[in-house]
Amino acid sequence: MPRVPAHLRERALVMLQGGMRTENVARAINSNVRTVRNLRQRYRETGRTADRPRSGRPRVTTPAQDWYIRTSHLRYRMARTTARGTPGKHNPSISAQTVCNWLRKAGLRACRPVVRQVLTRHHWPQHRPWAQTHRRWTRQDWQKVIFTDESRLCLTRGDGRIRVYRRRHERYTEACTLELDRFGWGRSVMVWGGVSQHHWTELDVISGNLNAVHYREDILLPHVVPFLQAHPDMTLQHDNATSQTARSVCDYLQDRNVSVLPWPAKSPDLNPNEHVWDLLEWRVRARAIPARNVRELAGAWVEEWGNISQQELTNLVQSMRRRCTAVLNAAGGHTRNTLFHFC
Structure with missing residues (x-):
């Protein structure tokens, strides 16, 4: 009934x-x-109108195991890992679906993990003093920096089937994020670009891998050096990729009196270029006619790169002080600005 x-x-x-x-x-x-x-x-x-007790499906886990599932999952965050690690004498084979069902009852939601750079114990101490020093910079100081970055653009995106169960405020916690190394690239193309508050360079489409020779001959020589010669008060920012920290690259920049901003390793949440990539990706994906190959994809990105508005660049550059404060509040770890562009 x-x-x-x-x-x-x-x-x-x-x-x-x-x-x-x-x-x-x-x-x-x-x-x-x-x-x-x-x-x-x-x-x-x-003498009552209440329904009679119903047996229902027998429980697979005990109350003690329910408590263990919740406390253990707050460390592992993957249902399969929690299921394998849950002890039980009478029911040793607890399925991942059982763990998922109980986690939903406990108020933990299944969400896509935030993709982040891998931070080791050596990276955290580098982020904090850098943010402490540059938090005192004014907007005029940041206006004199040209932020550069490279990104890999994918023709198709991943299916995003990986899920973590978390509470509302745990999106950027260490256990609820996914390391970037676990993603593959597929059919893709690499691009490079630089932005400042009032200027931006051309978007360069890179063929093959970006090594030190390619970076010096195809990016610094035709794009960066002419830009900095036209704006001698500007400072170059690039990350700590091996192609950018090679001795031949450093000597090349020093011979041409290019001022380089020291930059901490593995810090995409400090670089406003990451948000530029995300903005362009949304615009390219929203096009009525999607790109059918990597050539059309690169052309769409070049076109959208030229459509960046001045106000968008101003907002991104003026957010640098807030980014430094967020890194300090996170003790050098990941912040809400963590937005690494991936396929």
Whole structure:
């Protein structure tokens, strides 16, 4: 028999005791006639209108195991890992679905993990003093920096089937994020670009891998050096990729008196270029005619790169002080600005 809400059961009982016919009572509570008859019979036998206890499906886990699932999952965050690690003498083979069902009851939601750079114990101490020093920079100081970065653009995105169960405020915690090294690239193309508050360079499409020779001959020589010669008060920012920290690259920049901003390793949440890549990706994906190959994809990115507005660049550059403060609040770890562009 279908379950009837308690307030409808009481209402039906009052109408039956008042002499109303069973058919009329069923119509009044929007229920089946047989349900009303069973309700009246149950009241005659037990003196109650509540449903009889139902056995249901037997529980697979004990209360102790339920407690262990919740506390253990706050460390591992993957249902399969938690299922394998849950002890049980009577039911050693707890499935991942059982763990997922209980986690939903405990208020943990299944969400896509944030993709982040891998931070080791050597990276955290580098981020904090850098952020502490540059938090004092003014907007005029940041206006004199040209932020550069390279990114790999994918023709198709991953299916995003990896999920972590977390609470609302745990999106950027270490256990709820996914290391970038676990993603593959597929059919893709690499691009490079630089932005400042009032200027931006051309978007360069890189063929093959970006090594030191390629970076010096195809990026620094035709793009960076002419830009900095036209704006001698500007400072170059690039990350600590091996192609950019090679001795030949450093000597090349030093010979041309290029001022380089020291930059901590593995810090995409400090670079506003990451948000530029994300903005362009949304615009390219929203096009009515999607790119069919990597050549069309690169062309779409070049076109959208030229459509960046001045206000968007101003907002990104002026966010640098907030980014430094966020890194300090996170003790050098990942912040809400963590937005690494990936396929």
